[in-house]
Amino acid sequence: MAPVGGGRTTTTTTTTTTGAVAAAAAALFASLLAAYFIPWKKLSNNNNKKKNRNNNYYKKGLVDAIGNTPLIRINSLSDATACQIFGKCEFLNPGGSVKDRVALKIIQEALESGQLRPGGIITEGSAGSTAISIATVAPAFGCKCHVVIPDDAAIEKSQIIEALGATVERVRPVSITHKDHFVNIARRRALEANEFALKNVNSQLNGKHTDQINGHKSDGSHRSLFPIDCQGGFFADQFENLANFRAHYEGTGPEIWEQTNGNLDAFVAAAGTGGTVAGVSKFLQEKNQNVKCFLVDPPGSGLFNKVTRGVMYTKEEAEGRRLKNPFDTITEGIGINRITKNFAEAKLDGAFRGTDMEAVEMARFLLKKDGLFLGSSSAMNCVGAVRVAQSLGPGHTIVTILCDSGMRHLSKFYNAEYLSELGLTPKATALEFLGIK
Numbered sequence: 526m527a528p529v530g531g532g533r534t535t536t537t538t539t540t541t542t543t544g545a546v547a548a549a550a551a552a553l554f555a556s557l558l559a560a561y562f563i564p565w566k567k568l569s570n571n572n573n574k575k576k577n578r579n580n581n582y583y584k585k586g587l588v589d590a591i592g593n594t595p596l597i598r599i600n601s602l603s604d605a606t607a608c609q610i611f612g613k614c615e616f617l618n619p620g621g622s623v624k625d626r627v628a629l630k631i632i633q634e635a636l637e638s639g640q641l642r643p644g645g646i647i648t649e650g651s652a653g654s655t656a657i658s659i660a661t662v663a664p665a666f667g668c669k670c671h672v673v674i675p676d677d678a679a680i681e682k683s684q685i686i687e688a689l690g691a692t693v694e695r696v697r698p699v700s701i702t703h704k705d706h707f708v709n710i711a712r713r714r715a716l717e718a719n720e721f722a723l724k725n726v727n728s729q730l731n732g733k734h735t736d737q738i739n740g741h742k743s744d745g746s747h748r749s750l751f752p753i754d755c756q757g758g759f760f761a762d763q764f765e766n767l768a769n770f771r772a773h774y775e776g777t778g779p780e781i782w783e784q785t786n787g788n789l790d791a792f793v794a795a796a797g798t799g800g801t802v803a804g805v806s807k808f809l810q811e812k813n814q815n816v817k818c819f820l821v822d823p824p825g826s827g828l829f830n831k832v833t834r835g836v837m838y839t840k841e842e843a844e845g846r847r848l849k850n851p852f853d854t855i856t857e858g859i860g861i862n863r864i865t866k867n868f869a870e871a872k873l874d875g876a877f878r879g880t881d882m883e884a885v886e887m888a889r890f891l892l893k894k895d896g897l898f899l900g901s902s903s904a905m906n907c908v909g910a911v912r913v914a915q916s917l918g919p920g921h922t923i924v925t926i927l928c929d930s931g932m933r934h935l936s937k938f939y940n941a942e943y944l945s946e947l948g949l950t951p952k953a954t955a956l957e958f959l960g961i962k
């Protein structure tokens with residue numbers, strides 16, 4: 526579109542004949558008309574833009590409210606280390622944790638690929654947060670959720686999942702190689718849901734038969750415990766499904782980059798599935814390979830050894846032979862003794878070990894000094910952030926993840942009696958437990 530001023534210049538050119546004068550007058554009129562309408566049109570476009578901008582004051586449903594979490598300076602830790610330590614407030618996601626991003630991405634990709642259909646049941650073996658997030662997000666896509674959870678996980682987690690309308694199976698913790706490990710049961714339940722839905726479809730086809738649903742082919746061996754309107758199942762598989770990694774590579778990582786204007790020296794986080802540390806570290810290192818990325822690893826996990834020495838465990842200790850003792854650590858959702866597909870994507874420069882005592886002390890310290898009421902993995906991440914600050918020295922900017930809130934951890938991590946039985950009663954007055962006076 527020609528600029529308004531340009532139109533005026535051409536139409537006021539000097540003319541001599543009457544016809545030319547009339548033409549000039551008509552052109553002038555046209556240009557005035559244009560001058561009147563074009564700015565109005567521009568204005569109305571601006572109004573539209575304003576309207577669009579105003580639309581951003583609300584989110585289009587729960588799904589739109591996931592991600593874009595605030596990055597906050599953790600004042601106490603920053604002041605104590607003379608670094609800038611930032612926490613990404615993932616506990617502010619609608620489902621209360623970093624796993625909302627993962628649940629959303631897994632469901633979106635599964636629907637797009639046709640492995641899941643609206644009305645389908647998403648099954649997951651999860652010690653809590655991911656299950657809560659799937660149960661939160663699934664209804665937004667017309668789906669249901671079935672969760673298999675180890676019975677040593679905090680009871681409030683399964684209570685929340687059930688309250689969200691999902692079904693929950695609490696099972697005995699066994700090795701991942703056992704067929705009844707909670708992850709393996711969850712995988713089986715998705716198959717059963719597909720079998721069940723297939724039977725229903727076939728009975729409605731009045732004799733016409735199909736042997737496939739959601740890409741699943743029947744072997745005729747499964748029975749089901751799912752509702753009659755079940756549209757098949759899909760195993761979310763947060764450990765091996767790379768949608769998990771992508772949620773952080775495409776979301777959390779870019780957000781951290783933008784929120785720090787690319788001015789960060791290091792990122793640190795613990796790993797459960799490894800999705801967070803992998804997605805964020807890979808994104809940040811692609812942006813700037815000088816950004817150092819670290820793991821902080823709780824007791825009982827083999828990842829510290831893997832990152833620092835290249836081997837996870839001796840043969841005897843490897844996952845499968847070694848039943849991970851549930852009391853290896855009181856931190857929930859982090860630590861693992863196998864390399865998942867998600868963790869394999871991580872770009873790490875090093876690792877630190879963190880202890881349960883440090884995590885407990887850190888949680889109490891942050892509550893007292895910053896008013897931050899955080900879960901156990903977030904506390905461990907903050908231990909990691911201080912360790913990174915100590916190793917890099919003053920003046921560095923370090924980012925970590927505040928995965929979920931302390932509300933999810935009342936019966937264990939914030940239970941004085943429980944901690945006392947394990948000899949984990951906090952007693953620090955400041956950060957002396959990390960060697961800071």
Ligand SMILES: Cc1ncc(COP(=O)(O)O)c(C=O)c1O
Nearest residue numbers: 654796797798799801858902928
């Ligand atoms: C509360 C909590 N924090 C941290 C993590 C670890 O995150 P990731 O699985 O991305 O390694 C999990 C994983 O389940 C979790 O539930």
